[in-house]
Amino acid sequence: MATLEVAGLEKSFGGVRAVQGISFSVRPGEMLALIGPNGAGKSTCFNMLNGQLRPDAGSVRLLGREITGMAPRTIWRLGVGRTFQITATFGSMTVLENVQMALLSHHRRLGGLWRPVARMDAAPARALLERLGMAEQAARPCGILAYGDLKRVELAIALANQPKLLLMDEPTAGMAPQERVSLMALTAQIARESGIAVLFTEHDMDVVFGHADRILVLDRGRLIAEGAPAAVRADPKVREVYLGSGAVTGAH
Amino acid sequence: MENLVLQALSGLASASSLFLVASGLTVIFGVSRVVNFAHGSLYMLGAYLAYSLVTTLPRGHLGFWGGVIGAAVLVGLIGLVVEVLLLRRIYRAPELFQLLATFGVVLIVQDLAQMIWGPQDLLGPRAPGLRGSIEIVGMRFPLYELFLIGVGPVVLGLLVLLFHRTRWGTLVRAATQDREMVGALGVNQRMLFTSVFFLGSLLAGLGGALQLPRESVNLHMDLAIITEAFVVVVVGGLGSLTGAALAALLIGELHAFGILIVPKITLVLVFLVMALVLVVRPHGLLGKPEAAARGGQGSAEPVIGPAPPALRWLGLATLAVAVVLPPFLGDYAVSVLTELAIAVLFAASLHLIMGPGGMASFGNAAYFGIGAYGAALAAQWLGAPMLAGLALAPLAAGVFGLLFGYFCVRLSGVYAAMLTLAFAQIAWSVAFQWVEVTGGDNGILGVWPSAWAAPKLVYYYLALALCLGATLFLRRVVHAPFGYALRAQRDSALRAEAIGIDAFRIRWLGFGLAAAAAGVAGGLFAYGKGSVFPTYMGIPRSVDALLMVLLGGVQTLSGPIVGALAFTGLQEQLVRITDLWRLILGCIIVLLVLFFPQGLAGAARARWEARHGDA
Amino acid sequence: MLSVSGLSAYYGRAHILDDVALDVGPGEVVVLLGRNGAGKSTTMKAIMGLVPPAAGRVRFDGAEIAGREPFEIARRGLGYVPEERRIFTGLSVLENLEVGRRPPTAGLRPWTPERLFALFPSLGAMQDRPGGRMSGGEQQMLTIARTLMGNPKLILLDEPSEGLAPVVVERMAEAIRALKAEGLSILLSEQNLHFAQAVSDRATIIEKGRIRWSGSIADLLAADEVREQYLSV
Incomplete structure (x- = not known):
């Protein structure tokens, strides 16, 4: 069964149809890229999947269960992790504490008024950081971390509740080329090991063509192409609205 | 016609x-x-x-x-x-x-x-x-x-x-x-x-x-007009000229007709309307959501850790003085110390909302006052003994904190601050105008402690124990998951929501908890003074709380404690020695803001870090 | 035109720029390459006076500008296009341009909204649209157009291709070549090597706040070990 099934998704803002009847699905362990020009509806689409926006029509199913229109925190509890285009972490907490928060929330222990956080869920949090190569940074505040490291912290947070689906909005934006490759390789490895379905948007064509198993191309709210990287790269329509000649971006 | x-x-x-x-x-x-x-x-x-x-x-x-x-x-x-x-x-x-x-x-x-x-x-x-x-x-x-x-x-x-x-x-x-x-x-x-x-x-x-x-x-023209002007600006939507015009029209006519239709609640009316507008339209009539203005924001809030040893020793030393010294002091000094202890808890309660919670409250005095009135009304109308009154105070303040907070914590920034002010003014107006029950401007007199706690010194120790206990409890909460969740929704509402934290509920409960703590302070204050007055809930007292927290520093847990001691001590002394205490206090505030923008405790922390490096 | 030497800057106590030196000649396009957090944006902000330089000299058009206020530096003919676009979302396209307007500079053809709409045709079609209702690519063009309204002699372009669709990046490269043809000097910061080599004459590589390599684009393309070490491509 597909992890995520999206059917006939629609959303309009003040008469402008941002997303028009989009359908697709993601399988366990699959890396699916969602690409398209700015304003094509990628973010709108994403925000409907994790509950930040309510679709006008259509359905979103997670492991066969209808999750359309649920609150983001409910969707998270059902097993959808999320990373953001501009990293969102708790700047006044250390890397470890950030991951502890996700674990504590997963275990529904956030109401505690007495026992200090320092002694709660520290070991599993450390293990997660270890897996992402961030153990050495555990005690540093997120507020002063380098951008590439923050992206890894976000991934650790997103993995804390053992998600079935990861939604990653431009996971490598603002990272150096080498960091991009290693982060995506790590993501792909974890996804395959744990059978997590990954849906990501991205502007870096090296990342898209290097790491996606399948690609969806959006333009003006519609799905204009879908398929394996080679096929999408060769599609003349995709070249016209999005990829261009590839001379300055590496999409050749 | x-x-x-x-x-x-x-x-x-x-x-x-x-x-x-x-x-x-x-x-x-x-x-x-x-x-x-x-x-x-x-x-x-x-x-x-x-x-x-x-x-x-x-x-x-x-x-x-x-x-x-x-x-x-x-x-x-x-x-x-x-x-x-x-x-x-x-x-x-x-x-x-x-x-x-x-x-x-x-x-x-x-x-x-x-x-x-x-x-x-x-x-x-x-x-x-x-x-x-x-x-x-x-x-x-x-x-x-x-x-x-x-x-x-x-x-x-x-x-x-x-x-x-x-x-x-x-x-x-x-x-x-x-x-x-x-x-x-x-x-x-x-x-x-x-x-x-x-x-x-x-x-x-x-x-x-x-x-x-x-x-x-x-x-008195200054404070009278500024409250009204704030209401107009907030109801209209911050920064919106047309909104201000509409709101001025609304408030002007409300004043003109309110006095004809409902003369009993004229004072409440304006604030009720403001509360109503903000509940329905969180950014005022014509305001837009506040985009964080660029180029003006400070850096991320610091990490909270255990107190450094030096600070622990300083705290213990202060406590030792607070316990040992009073028997050798006169009644007046002891009652000043009682007020200091109460001020510390009052400031700490506001700090929970402002610091970890990341919300501004302009109306913390409401919960202080509701605690005081809760105790006083119970004493006057039910003949409740002191301990029952003191137990009722946080309960009443907490309940009203949850009620008012239910609306306030949905808003953010200045709007939230103004809605807390509106609710505080409503509470104040009720105390002021519902003369049959509250005694109006004359207040409620004769709220005395039980016989065993009547001596000033005994009452001081009682207040010290309760205030210190409650303050330390709040501090503990900040280090516990609930306090972390409060900070989480402050740092990044987006991320908090994305890991299943219900930001509204956390803020709401935090607001209620802070209100209850302020209620403890209010109840102790009522029995300490033997009376309650509407001024307990007035704007000046809310501003006092803000001054204490900001003076000490929002970013540190010891900030509100230092601020409460410094502010209360300073004001007490100034009023005694000069008629121009406002002028001097004003100058001190301005100088502090200019030279200690992180507050006293914040400045001390910065110096300590400069000398010892980051934790 | 622009000559930076010994430039250092701090955030709090962290040393973020250390002895940075670079030059941009008249009519030249120089690219500052480096990873995220290497110090590219900070270098630009320090030149512009937005981050106070702790030490060093910045000479622009014959005058020392280090330590001056951003608005004074801008008035001397240095234009700044920030990384995050930062257009005024509440103002229309024309009003955004009006904010950037400064008197003409001797020796350069003055920019007018009409000329800018010829350079960026998509902006011409939405003159009264509020900046908040434009796509990322359109906003990036507007922020460049807004800076050009000040008739600068040199512009600092901070990561103009970041987050843009490949077709839009191509248009951006064309626009930069057109500006160079006008005689404008440009200091560009980039992570995208493909883009950088398509538009620049020379490159300077920055890493952890220090300049590691400088030379022509041709040299950079020949120096595999430099690219591997600092740019990891």
Whole structure:
């Protein structure tokens, strides 16, 4: 069964149809890229999947269960992790504490008024950081971390509740080329090991063509192409609205 | 019927005056993001200066109108000086710090005005040419009021033209969004800000000067108008001129008709309307969601860790003094110490909301007061013993905290602060106007401790134990998951929601918890003083709490404790030694804001870190 | 035209720029390459006066500008296009341009909205649209156009291709070549090597706040070990 099934998704803002009847699905362990020009509806689409926006029509199913229109925190509890285009972490907490928060929330222990956080869920949090190569940074505040490291912290947070689906909005934006490759390789490895379905948007064509198993191309709210990287790269329509000649971006 | 028409017209005249003041406030806020408490002081100075000028200049049209315009321009210049000397240096400070600085200016102006013009009310001459009245629907209506009705729309029109049809206006609107970028495009943003301050202050001065023929000039004009102006600006939507005009109209008419329809709750009415508007429209009538203005925000909040050993020892030493010393002191000193202990808890309760919670509360006194009244009413009407009263105090405050907080914590920034203020004013008005139950202005007397706790020293130890226990409990909470969840939703609401944290619920419960803690302080205060009064819930007491927290520093857990001790001690001493305590306190606040922008504990922490490196 | 030497800057106590030196000649396009956090944006902000330089000299058009206020630096003919676009979302396209407007500079053809709409045709079609209702690519063009309204002699372009669709990046490259043809000097910061080599004459590599390599684009393409070490491509 597909992890995520999206059917006939629609959303309009003040008469402008941002997303028009989009359908697709993601399988366990699959890396699916969602690409398209700015304003094509990628973010709108994403925000409907994790509950930040309510679709006008259509359905979103997670492991066969209808999750359309649920609150983001409910969707998270059902097993959808999320990373953001501009990293969102708790700047006044250390890397470890950030991951502890996700674990504590997963275990529904956030109401505690007495026992200090320092002694709660520290070991599993450390293990997660270890897996992402961030153990050495555990005690540093997120507020002063380098951008590439923050992206890894976000991934650790997103993995804390053992998600079935990861939604990653431009996971490598603002990272150096080498960091991009290693982060995506790590993501792909974890996804395959744990059978997590990954849906990501991205502007870096090296990342898209290097790491996606399948690609969806959006333009003006519609799905204009879908398929394996080679096929999408060769599609003349995709070249016209999005990829261009590839001379300055590496999409050749 | 005729009466209603006249009432509506006089409502319009009030609305017009109110708009002048509010428009200046909203223009200044729009560009500088400074919530200028001193705007009311500028209004008052406008009235005083107009009085001096008009009575000095030769009589007649030139003397009067020249005096009014002259006063407005002078106030504009005073605003300009305040901007250049003070505000310009703190644009990068947190919002509430700026507010604190402008409150310092309020205190300074109050004493200066009293020194120059004396404490008595002054009556100015009436406007030449507008002394008479005309007949409207068979009744007399003063010409001057009619003139005022015209002033508002004219000023609104001119301002709209200025902001949308001139280059200066375009630059100001751009700077409202991104000051730094405007500077990088070659615009001298400092001059721009100063000119905006001049304009806003001039409008406040004009508003004050035009009151001269309507009412007496007195020393209470500043705080009276600033509360109303805040209401207008917030109801209209921060930064929106048209919104301010609409809101001024609404509030002006509400005053005019409220007194006819529901004279018993006139005081509550305005704040009820404000609360209602904010609950339905969280950004006011025409306001937009506050985009974080760029180039003005500080860095991320620091990590919270266990107290460094030096601080622990200092805390223990202070505690030891607080326990050992009092038996050797007189009754007066012991009751001052009792008040200090209560102040610490009061400040700590506000700190939970402001620091970890990341919300500003302008109405923390409400929960202090509700705690005090809860205990007092239980004593008076149910004959409850002291311990029952003290148990009831946090319960009552907590329940009302949850009730009011349910609405407040949905909003953010200045709007949230203003809604907490509105609820506090509603609570104050009820205590003030529901005379049969609360005794109104006379308060409730005879709220004495049980016999065993009657000696000052015993009561002190009781207060110390309860306040210290509650403060330490709050501190523990901050280190526990709940406190972390509070900080999580403050740091990143987006991320908090994305890991299943219900930000609303966390904020709401946090608000309730803080209210309950303030209630403990209020209950202890009631029994300590033996009486309760509406002033326990007044704006000044809420401002006191803010001062304590900001003075100590929001970013550290010890901040509110240090701030409470410093502020209460300072005020106590100043009032005893000088009549000009407001002037001195105001100057101290301004200097502290300029030189210790992180608060006392924050500054100490920064020095400690500079010497020992990061934790 | 622009000559930077010994430039250092701090955030709090962290040393973020250390002895940075670079030059941009008249009519030249120089690219500052480096990873995220290497110090590219900070270098630009320090030149512009937005981050106070702790030490060093910045000479622009014959005058020392280090330590001056951003608005004074802008008035001398240095234009700044920030990384995050930062257009005024509440103002229309024309009003955004008005904020950037400065008197003409001797020796350069003055920019007018009409000429800018010829350079960026998509902006011409939305003159009265509020900046907040434009796509990312359109906003990036508007922020460049807004800076050009100040008739600068040199512009600092901070990561103009970041987050843009490949077709839009191509248009951006064309626009930069057109500006160079006008005689404008440009200091560009980039992570995208493909884009950088398509538009620049020379490159300077920055890493952890220090300049590691400088030379022509041709040299950079030949120096595999430099690219591997600092750019990891």
